Amino acid sequence: SQQGEEDPQALSIQEGENATMNCSYKTSINNLQWYRQNSGRGLVHLILIRSNEREKHSGRLRVTLDTSKKSSSLLITASRAADTASYFCATDGRAAGNKLTFGGGTRVLVKP
Amino acid sequence: DAGVIQSPRHEVTEMGQEVTLRCKPISGHNSLFWYRQTMMRGLELLIYFNNNVPIDDSGMPEDRFSAKMPNASFSTLKIQPSEPRDSAVYFCASSLSGRNGYTFGSGTRLTVV
Numbered sequence: 001s002q003q004g005e006e007d008p009q010a011l012s013i014q015e016g017e018n019a020t021m022n023c024s025y026k027t028s029i030n031n032l033q034w035y036r037q038n039s040g041r042g043l044v045h046l047i048l049i050r051s052n053e054r055e056k057h058s059g060r061l062r063v064t065l066d067t068s069k070k071s072s073s074l075l076i077t078a079s080r081a082a083d084t085a086s087y088f089c090a091t092d093g094r095a096a097g098n099k100l101t102f103g104g105g106t107r108v109l110v111k112p
Numbered sequence: 113d114a115g116v117i118q119s120p121r122h123e124v125t126e127m128g129q130e131v132t133l134r135c136k137p138i139s140g141h142n143s144l145f146w147y148r149q150t151m152m153r154g155l156e157l158l159i160y161f162n163n164n165v166p167i168d169d170s171g172m173p174e175d176r177f178s179a180k181m182p183n184a185s186f187s188t189l190k191i192q193p194s195e196p197r198d199s200a201v202y203f204c205a206s207s208l209s210g211r212n213g214y215t216f217g218s219g220t221r222l223t224v225v
Contacts, residue, residue, distance in 0.1 A: 033213060042116075042203055043155075045213035088155070099168060100145070100214060102155040 006089055006106040014111050019076040021106040023089030024069075032065055033100070034074050035088045043088065046074075081112045118204050118217035125224055130192040133220045136185055137206030145214065146179055146189050147203040155203075161187065194224045 007022045023032070031050045035043040049056045049065045049072065056063045062075040076083055086105040117136040125131055137144050145160040159169040161181045169179070176195070181187040191198055201221050205214040 035214075035216075042216035042218045043205075043214075045215065048213050099157055099160065101157065102147075104154045 006087070006103045008106060009104070010107040010109070012109045012111065013079055015079060015081055017079055019079050019083070019108055019110070021074050021087055021108070023072045023074070023103055025072075025089075025091045025093075025103075026070065027093055029067075029091045029093035031092050032063075032072050033090045033092070034061075034063060034072075035090060035102075037086045037088065037105070039085075046087075076108075079108075079110045081110050084108060084110045116204055116206050116215050116217035118202075118220050120220060121218065122221045123223070125194055125222070127195055127224055128193040129224075130190065131194045131198075131222060131224075133189040133202050133204075133222070135187045135189070135204030135217060137187070137204070138215055139185065141206035141208050141215070142184070143207045143209060144181060144187050145205040145207070146187070147205065147216075148200045149203060149219070150200045158189070191222075194222075196224045199223050 005024050011019055013019050029051055031048055033048045034046045036046055037043045047056055047058045047061055047063050049063050051067055060077045065072045086107050088102050088105045090100045090102045092100050119134045142163050146158040147155050148158055149155045156171055158171045159179045160167055164181045164184055177191055179189045199222055201219045203216050203219045205216045207214045
């Protein structure tokens, strides 16, 4: 079963706009990670946020974590056509035996 | 570092045949993971190793699936006999201690006809 669930499932925006996607999870976590997957490729690690952190930045990426709501968001600012990909959240928690379990992903299309 | 290396990149085989997928993790990483990705079920963890020892194989779907890690630089996932429902992309990933970001290989696209 999937621990994390992303919302929306798909997102279409114009280049230059911001893209926001959300992830909800069910049980306590040690950390939450976001990954990107381009079509036909492997997943690429973007950012990791620990359970005691609330916000983290990396370049044009901003991740928030609200453990009280068991949710996280990924914001991509000033999107580019190259940001077109699927984005996955993954959680690592004791209930999952400390395994990293992935959500179903958000497909993002950035139109030039 | 060349990253996590998987082979073959694509595999087409007939039902009933044995399939072996290979993975070379990043040097120095002590955790290795095998995932399967399908449209219907998304990314599923099949098995993971820590320091070459299998820690959790609860995701392995059936006895037809087996995985080994004979040393720190090599792992195999074997399906015998293969079935059409095994068709998927199989990813190998490695990590330092399993609690940091994972590095994924490019995957093996398996088609069983």
